[in-house]
Amino acid sequence: MLASNGWRLEIKEKFDMNILIADDHELFLEGLKLVLKSHFNEANITAVKNYPELFEELKNNHFDLIMTDLAMPGANSMDALSKMHTLLKDTPIIVVSAVFDKEIVQKTIEIGVSGYIPKSSSNDLMLSAIHLVLAGGVYIPKELLDEASIAPEMMPDFQSLKEISAPQPPQSKDKKLTPRQIDVIRGIAKGLPNKLIAYELGLTEGTVKVHMTVILKTLGVSNRTAAVIEAVKKGYISKQEAGL
Incomplete structure (x- = not known):
């Protein structure tokens, strides 16, 4: 549409x-x-x-x-x-x-x-x-x-x-990451910039930026490195995926 x-x-x-x-x-x-x-x-x-x-x-x-x-x-x-x-x-x-x-x-x-x-x-x-x-x-x-x-x-x-082409649903009280946000985290863990993450996931760079903002807020961190570490701690991605 x-x-x-x-x-x-x-x-x-x-x-x-x-x-x-x-x-x-x-x-x-x-x-x-x-x-x-x-x-x-x-x-x-x-x-x-x-x-x-x-x-x-x-x-x-x-x-x-x-x-x-x-x-x-x-x-x-x-x-x-x-x-x-x-x-x-x-x-x-x-x-x-x-x-x-x-x-x-x-x-x-x-x-x-x-x-x-x-x-x-x-x-x-x-x-x-x-x-x-x-x-x-x-x-x-x-x-x-x-x-x-x-x-x-x-x-x-x-x-x-x-x-925005694929925004996320409202956060629940326990603030879980959505599957798409986890995909973005995996891209961050690979060291990819937003542009390449967007390309891999079939999104626009602006959409990835929106996801990133929500990810940081949900995980309670202020930067990409901390987001990857917190995602591992919470079991969203493995240590291997994070290169740890």
Whole structure:
């Protein structure tokens, strides 16, 4: 599937995860559910129409990703986002809204939201933004970044966003590396640069960089050498593979 800006998004995610979507407009809600289900084809998707229903679901079930509208019945939107962030801790929250205002975007990011997607976005852009968020990034529309006074450390790497083709599922509480991340670690253990790892795995260099960021965070290390050593300690790769 070719996005309108010329880069490709072809991978259908096959991992199992729970997604909660919330919007008080049923037509949009059902459309969003169909788009997500067609791409994340083994995901369990729960749809609700207001904040009380959303918090009831959060009370009774675990979710790996939350996608919510802002203006819904039952609560003040910013109060609701703040409460969600407090309850969910490490679970990413993405706002999908028709509101396109820099001050509102800034406020949601300050609260702890991981992404802000305008409802006018294309399906490809939305899915790629989700990928970036699941890989540990923050997505904000470029148009709003140009205007908003958002701190640089909050800004997403748009080049990496464009190059993501196989991002990873949300990290579980025990923070396991995925099979693809282990493949990247093996390449690092061979002493290969990102470009050659990408070539061997059939990825782009930008995708490998995203994987590397998640690997370092998951293993709790700050460089490639330490990542290889930690991967051996945790049994992801053998000493022989690591050249130890």
